Amino acid sequence: MGLLSLLRKFxxxxxxxxxxxxxxxxxAGKTTILKAxxxxxxxxxxxxxxxxxxxxxxxxxxxxVWDIGGQKKIRPYWKNYFExxxxxxxxxxxxxxxxxxETGVELLELLEEEKLSKVPVLIYANKQDLLKSVKxxxxxxxxxxxxxxxxxxxxxxxxxxxxKEGIKDGMEWVYSSLxxxxxx
Amino acid sequence: MGNLLGFCxxxxxxxxxxxxxxxxxxxxxxxDLDPADYCFEDLEGVTRGKLPGQINGQQFSIENCKDCILxxxxxxxxxxxxxCTNCVIFIGPSKGSVFIRDCTDVKLAVxxxxxxxxxxxxxxxxxxxxxxxxxxxxxxxxxxxxxINYPLLADQVKSSGVSLFNNEWSNIYDFTPVEHxxxxxxxPETAKFDTYLTEEHxxxxxxxxxxxxxxxxxxxxxxxxxxSRDGFGNTALLxxxxxxxxxxxxxxxxxxxxxxxxxxxxxxxxxxxxxxTVIRIYGESERSQNxxxxxxxxxxxxxxxxxxxxxxxxxxxxxxxxxxxxxxxKTSSKDINNFFNYVDMTxxx
Numbered sequence: 465m466g467l468l469s470l471l472r473k474f475x476x477x478x479x480x481x482x483x484x485x486x487x488x489x490x491x492a493g494k495t496t497i498l499k500a501x502x503x504x505x506x507x508x509x510x511x512x513x514x515x516x517x518x519x520x521x522x523x524x525x526x527x528x529v530w531d532i533g534g535q536k537k538i539r540p541y542w543k544n545y546f547e548x549x550x551x552x553x554x555x556x557x558x559x560x561x562x563x564x565x566e567t568g569v570e571l572l573e574l575l576e577e578e579k580l581s582k583v584p585v586l587i588y589a590n591k592q593d594l595l596k597s598v599k600x601x602x603x604x605x606x607x608x609x610x611x612x613x614x615x616x617x618x619x620x621x622x623x624x625x626x627x628k629e630g631i632k633d634g635m636e637w638v639y640s641s642l643x644x645x646x647x648x
Numbered sequence: 649m650g651n652l653l654g655f656c657x658x659x660x661x662x663x664x665x666x667x668x669x670x671x672x673x674x675x676x677x678x679x680d681l682d683p684a685d686y687c688f689e690d691l692e693g694v695t696r697g698k699l700p701g702q703i704n705g706q707q708f709s710i711e712n713c714k715d716c717i718l719x720x721x722x723x724x725x726x727x728x729x730x731x732c733t734n735c736v737i738f739i740g741p742s743k744g745s746v747f748i749r750d751c752t753d754v755k756l757a758v759x760x761x762x763x764x765x766x767x768x769x770x771x772x773x774x775x776x777x778x779x780x781x782x783x784x785x786x787x788x789x790x791x792x793x794x795x796i797n798y799p800l801l802a803d804q805v806k807s808s809g810v811s812l813f814n815n816e817w818s819n820i821y822d823f824t825p826v827e828h829x830x831x832x833x834x835x836p837e838t839a840k841f842d843t844y845l846t847e848e849h850x851x852x853x854x855x856x857x858x859x860x861x862x863x864x865x866x867x868x869x870x871x872x873x874x875x876s877r878d879g880f881g882n883t884a885l886l887x888x889x890x891x892x893x894x895x896x897x898x899x900x901x902x903x904x905x906x907x908x909x910x911x912x913x914x915x916x917x918x919x920x921x922x923x924x925t926v927i928r929i930y931g932e933s934e935r936s937q938n939x940x941x942x943x944x945x946x947x948x949x950x951x952x953x954x955x956x957x958x959x960x961x962x963x964x965x966x967x968x969x970x971x972x973x974x975x976x977x978k979t980s981s982k983d984i985n986n987f988f989n990y991v992d993m994t995x996x997x
Binding site: 490491507508509510511513535536537538559560562592593594595596597622624626627629630633 | 671674730761766778824
């Protein structure tokens with residue numbers, strides 16, 4: 465199933481706007497994921513200085529994806545975007561072992577945010593296509609995700625924004641988490 | 649249900665389902681490569697190199713090296729340089745980002761899609777970056793336009809997808825600016841990367857790969873970027889419509905002419921254009937109709953040239969299979985604005 469047909473599926477089953485927040489450290493691949501979601505060219509992407517938004521829309525359904533720059537200096541501004549978030553997508557550069565601690569700390573801080581409480585979290589273990597990538601299961605262990613994430617739905621998904629593999633699988637989980645949310 | 653779906657070692661039914669539908673990704677079938685062959689780590693006082701074909705577009709990393717000369721004459725997927733001191737480093741074209749962290753006193757020559765630094769001190773970078781370079785928490789950063797060539801570089805650039813003509817080397821964005829001072833500056837226009845090297849360094853890496861860091865035969869065009877104009881003649885827009893030609897031999901011929909008639913390039917961009925855009929930039933005329941035919945089939949390159957434009961106009965060479973446009977005194981400033989505003993707008997994400 466292509467991304468488009470997946471989105472059509474969204475369209476049939478969910479008749480609302482969904483606000484998705486895309487966060488993670490600088491160089492994690494957030495903008496490349498954003499562009500992959502919108503089916504846009506990914507060969508010319510510059511480091512994000514502020515934020516990018518894309519609406520991936522089909523009739524009656526709209527994914528509003530907010531991609532916020534991840535430099536240390538601008539992480540304090542992430543909180544300006546928390547309000548009304550339906551799903552948090554947290555992107556990790558799976559090859560950047562040097563900063564696993566740093567990305568883990570940032571994620572934990574996000575999980576403690578009042579405005580993001582109970583918001584489902586999809587963690588994209590990005591750059592799996594690269595030689596030095598660490599498997600999602602190892603990242604989950606290194607970041608102690610199963611003990612750190614409580615009281616919310618979460619998933620870690622291997623992906624490569626470059627080859628677009630795994631992106632769709634992650635979005636399917638996003639969809640199922642929204643469905644579960646609705647039933648509450 | 650969160651944890652079950654998230655990390656499902658617990659529920660057998662969920663596990664079963666996962667296995668049945670588990671997609672096979674390209675990385676599940678990756679050939680068995682030894683990561684140790686794709687890095688330089690913990691080296692001190694040595695010269696080391698990787699030759700064309702040894703890295704083949706894989707990810708590369710350099711970590712914890714001191715007083716070293718390090719060369720990678722091959723293209724890479726991405727590069728990280730961490731915790732290095734007093735090193736001279738050259739890396740071939742990087743399809744993705746080059747990320748320099750916690751380094752001090754490094755001389756670096758790189759061409760890449762993205763260039764980023766954090767927590768660095770005194771890095772001289774000879775740079776060709778397709779997008780705006782960014783620095784964060786870095787001081788004493790100096791930049792120059794990368795000039796280099798060696799026999800397989802053109803092929804490596806092509807397979808990396810790096811554009812030869814999109815170079816933002818001098819357009820630095822600083823995430824952590826300080827008052828009354830700048831964390832970055834440009835190296836003098838006369839700065840040369842090979843002053844950090846001796847013939848022995850290069851020949852010890854490879855005698856068969858003639859690496860030249862001179863602007864004479866550089867594959868990447870020399871642009872002056874944000875260096876001051878110093879009354880360097882007039883300016884004009886020089887455009888090349890490549891059409892169906894898929895190499896840059898003719899463009900390099902043209903650039904030789906530019907050099908020979910005392911002109912220089914301030915900036916250059918490569919882009920694709922549709923009919924509307926061609927007309928918006930070059931005006932509605934018979935000429936634009938012709939441009940359109942070419943723009944449909946291939947990229948358009950634009951150079952802002954400065955110097956003796958009249959001499960350049962009278963010595964423009966005959967080129968095979970491509971169209972060349974040089975703006976006139978009347979149109980130059982409008983053409984330059986139209987072209988570069990369009991490109992900056994379409995490429996700003």
